[in-house]
Amino acid sequence: MEGLLDHHEFDILPEGCVSAILSFTSPQDACKSSLVSTIFQAAADSDVVWESFLPADYQEMVSRSTVPCKFSSKKELFLLLSNSLLIDGGRKSFKLEKSSGKKSFMLSARDLHITWSDESPYWHWGSLPESRFSEVAVLRTMSWLEIVGTIKTRMLTPYTKYGAYLVLKITDRSYGLDLMPSEISVEVGNNQASRNTAYLRLPKDHARKQQMESLLYGNRMHMLKSRVAEGDGRVPSERDDGWLEIELGEFFSGGNDEEVKMSLMEVKGHHLKGGLIIEGIEVRPKKLAFPSPNYSSKKEFVLQAGVELVSEVCKQSQDFQSCFQILTSHPQTLSASDKKAIAEKALALARKESVGTSGFFAGLAQRNPASKAVLGKCAADFKEAVQFLNLKGLQGGTASLDVHYALDDAESCESSLSSGHVHIDSATARIKKWKTVYEAAEAATMDSKNRIVIFAAIVLYLFLHFASQTEAGVELASKVCKNSENYESCVQTLTSYPQTVAAPNEKAIAEKALEIARKESEDTSVFFTGLAQANPASKAALEQCAAHFKEAVQFLNLKGLQGGTASLDVHYALDEVDQCQDALSSGNVLIDSATSIIQKWKTVNGFQ
Structure with a gap:
């Protein structure tokens, strides 16, 4: 809501109050808020704020680090953890997502179960300068390819959708990896696993190889594919760190502690394969996007979206x-x-x-x-x-x-x-x-618009920590807003004005609320008058709206408070707004700014 707090008015809030407020937001929001004022900048750097963004087990993660973690503030620690940290003797890496603080892990190849990986004729353990881990697994030659990783959901951020990704390289001298699709799956606890298929080939070669297979080995490829479960045949994609990754599947980390089993397997082709390098399996939060080629069916997507x-x-x-x-x-x-x-x-x-x-x-x-x-x-x-x-x-x-x-x-x-x-x-x-x-x-x-955390936190903090006339005003505003359809928007509006916070009784708050509503109605009427002049084709409907909001001003007066009809008068004002919307609808007037200004009016007046 624009205009309710001037820039300098933020500085009247105690730094501790602002810190408490920002702790309810996200790391990204806290960084943006530091631009608001000097008070917000100081609060945005405080340990109170950044400790709230750290996971509950951050001290355990730090203690598991392979190198000492040096930091002078919780913000420095957060930034340190968001750049990846080797833990558990270098067999895993841990990372926080910068924008949300959600946890990611990568299990190194040594932390995975790779069948016959300790048999030197089949696998070789070597090192690569571009790997975060000291060792990677290099496939020399074998017919049985099976890679499995496990992780407990208690290690992850609760109630978050995760993706599991096999991180790999395919050498120039690779062979046999993509003669038939590998089977991939992710299973959580005793729940049914999500299954799919994947081709271990370079992304740039996929289309060309598909065409060649169809022309030269059509019947053989069809026979080989029939041995595995149906899937979309996904291929690896390139990562920013120079490696490739292939999504094994996704899952939701609920409130229970369950084991997540992630696997890639190709054991049905019975042919030799080689030239594959495994760095590990990464488990990281993912965002919902549709359509996505990584869903084996629309039903799977719908359930995950739900x-x-x-x-x-x-x-x-x-x-x-x-x-x-x-x-x-x-x-x-x-x-x-x-x-x-x-x-x-x-x-x-x-x-x-x-x-x-x-x-x-x-x-x-x-x-x-x-x-x-x-x-x-x-x-x-x-x-x-x-x-x-x-x-x-x-x-x-x-x-x-x-x-x-x-x-x-x-x-x-x-x-x-x-x-x-x-x-x-x-x-x-x-x-x-x-x-x-x-x-x-x-x-x-x-309503999702009810999540105005900052102003709700201001009210809560002032109510708990500042026993004064301000406390009484905030308590009165909170009491009044319990009758609103949108409690938090109501509190935000009323507590944004010093006169309201200093109000001695509910009647004084009502007077201020009517004053705010009148000003908003006057401004909206002027807005529609200007819009009518700028849009000749829709002039009639827009002028009706200007008149309706001008009429609404008449209902938002103090006489209703004195005569006991104020509540009814406010609803008459809403009727005027509804008539404006009807005029726009019947006139087929679709102007985003008009919709937004009506929405703003309803929010200020507690109808949204």
Whole structure:
């Protein structure tokens, strides 16, 4: 939101406060924020910030280093680890991703299981100046090629999608490596492995060799390929360090500690092969991209995309693991194409759970005559909760608020049980179960725009550490914003103004909020007037919008506060905005800046 904080106003924040704020961001964001002001620059370099970006086991990683790690600050340590560190006697390398702080590992060839690698007629252990490891495995000649690496998911960053890559070179005198495809796979725990095929050949030779094979050895190649599982026949790609890599597969590191098994195997051709150099297997975070040639099927991609989306959604939940477990246990959720589809499924689960909980309490009431009235009320409360967990809220943008109304019903039941002195373990357990599903629905219906971490952290920090009039103002703003459809945007807007933070009561905050909304409406009206002059073809619709926002200003006044109609007046202002959107839609006016300014108005006024 532009214009809410002037550049110099950042300097009124204590450095400790800014450090706490930046610790909720990412290494990339912290570096960018250092350009904001001198206070932010000092905070962005602090140990508080950079220790939050380091993995929980960073001290263990440092202790496993083959050479002493010298650093004078946590930022220096982070940068040291982001440039790769040899650990475990030089058999592995460890690295942090600079932009996110996520962990990567490379297992050296010595850390892999390579069949018959200690038999000198077949393999040779040598060194290459371009390798990070002291030894690499060089294939001399053999017919049985099998390379396997393993790693525990507890070593990796939790809830992250990883790719496993075999790092290799193919010599000029290689032979037999690509007569038939190798089988590659990645397996996590006892789950079914993802399988594919790959050709061990130089990327520049792939197209030419495919054509030659088809012309000269068509039938033989078809016979050889029929011996292995179907796959896309991927080929190595070039790395920045001069090596080649081939993706063996990908996996998701969940909350459990499981073994990941990564392998390449070619044992069905029964022909000699040689000229392959193995440096190791790298395991690193990867980003989702579609379409990708590395998926054996669209179904595989869809499932992986679903896991990524659910992970992103559940980061907003109070209990990530429970949320993740609930949502990923349903195939419909994993096949969701976007967050809205996940929200729809989460609401369906919450409705089903509410119906079941209502039925549970109705049955419990029949079996407990002495507590029938209280238990019957709980049955009614959860029946009412069903009404709030619907798709209309998603369409109208009120889903997050509706879900909280459902929670109010659950809390009403708990209050009834408490005041009625009804203590039944199964009832307590049932409500707890309902709340677990509710939290998943709450996370799924939370707009991604709600993740304004910096300003939420400012409010939290000031509330906890600065007991003063500012504390009272922040607490009041926080209380007021609980009624907003977008709590964090509301807090961001209100706490950005010193007059609001210093407000003695809720009425004073309301007055300031109306002032902000009026100014935003006036600015938006002027914007549409200028846009109308610049776009003659859409002038009529744009002038209507200018008039609607001008009308909205009239509703955002203090009279409503005095007469008790302020809430209704604000919604009348929203009606004016909706009419502007209707005018743009019916006039087929599609201007990105117009859409953005309306979105900004709704955010400032708490409707997004």
